[in-house]
Amino acid sequence: MSEKNYDAIVVGAGPAGASVARRAQELGAEVLIIEKKRDIGYPIQCGELVPTVEEFPKILPKAKRAKELFNLPSWVISNDCSRVAVIGPSKEIYEFKFSSHILDRSRFDKWLVMNASRAGAELWTCCNAMSAEKGGREVLVKKDGKVVRLKTSILVAADGPSSKMAKDVGLGSNNPSDLAATIGYLMGGVGVDPDLTEVYFGKEYAPGGYAWIIPKGDGMANVGLGIRASFSERGVSLRDYLGRFINKHPIASKKLQKGVILSMTGGLVPVGGPIKRTHGENAIVVGDAAGQVMATNGGGIPPAVICGDIGGEAIARKLRGEGDLSFYEEVWKDEVGKELDSGVKLRKMIDIVLRSDRLTEGIFGVLDGKIVEDVLRCRLSMPFNLLYKTIEGLRKSLNVLK
């Protein structure tokens, strides 16, 4: 077992960790990535949709680096989609253009880690980081049944939505009540349009969230939903909701009912916005661990990769004596902070709407399909307070309780 003292130890080889490791190593740091899984990127816990580079300027306009970071090789992409349809509770449909890649997420994660490794980063799989100590200067890891203490100048907590490393270094973590629970199936033999991603709202199928059909091509699709516990019926599980959606939804069931479930996935998505502080003296928190997710659509891959890249730069600068890790927080806030914050604000307003199907329909009706597009892009083409006033006015006139 290596007794080396690393410049940076990255816990988690997801999109965030792999991106930090690659960038830091490219800029001269000696990096070790620790991943508890045996197989990078697997099991897949994802809908696998990412915007294309043409779409990025409309979603994260200040993150210019996205163009290079998401210049993906074809072998990590399963399908391309150019449209999104949003289906409201009373089955009204709003369609808009949105150019996306549907990834093979397992290959995508492997590609990111391979890039880090090509730059020279070391990777230990099947290795569990048990705790971080001394503000991130030491990490206890379990490898091959033995517990080893490793030393590092900087610890990167990229260990996902329930990050232990972030807590250990005193930077806090996502509030459990802000974690959306999700379930997804990879289905085969479904009758879906391969160019169209479908998003469904309605309390009966996805309370406090939405259901999705994301086409993978060749009659396959990721079918899933995300809900929040405080919105759901007692005694109805995620699996029950998904079963209901596949078999009973008047539009979706026609496309899915005859399909076969090939695999099942799920996981938590932080939708409460970034944690208060994402850096310490010797540690940074990145990706889901830091709550860097677009709260209205659950998209966490773009922020994870972008913030990871910035984190790698911050590490190299600190090691060269060019400042502290606050650079990381300043730059990610500048590049994606506004959209992540807008996402949370919008999500909180939409929460009021999602309490009632009548109110959801009413808002779709009053504000037309544009509002749906705005919500899913985490941006708003009208002032926030005007949206709030409209929702409140409609809520009162429809007599819907908060």
Ligand SMILES: Cc1cc2nc3c(=O)[nH]c(=O)nc-3n(C[C@H](O)[C@H](O)[C@H](O)COP(=O)(O)OP(=O)(O)OC[C@H]3O[C@@H](n4cnc5c(N)ncnc54)[C@H](O)[C@@H]3O)c2cc1C
């Ligand atoms: C069902 C579902 C669907 C989703 N769909 C989409 C989508 O379509 N598009 C999108 O952009 N986002 C989607 N997301 C969100 C997206 O998957 C995440 O935002 C993204 O994976 C975040 O990357 P990350 O590197 O921060 O975390 P992760 O990908 O979770 O990586 C964290 C890694 O840390 C490892 N780890 C954890 N603890 C330890 C430890 N103690 N020691 C060693 N290793 C450890 C884990 O094994 C894991 O590999 C979805 C999420 C879910 C759950």
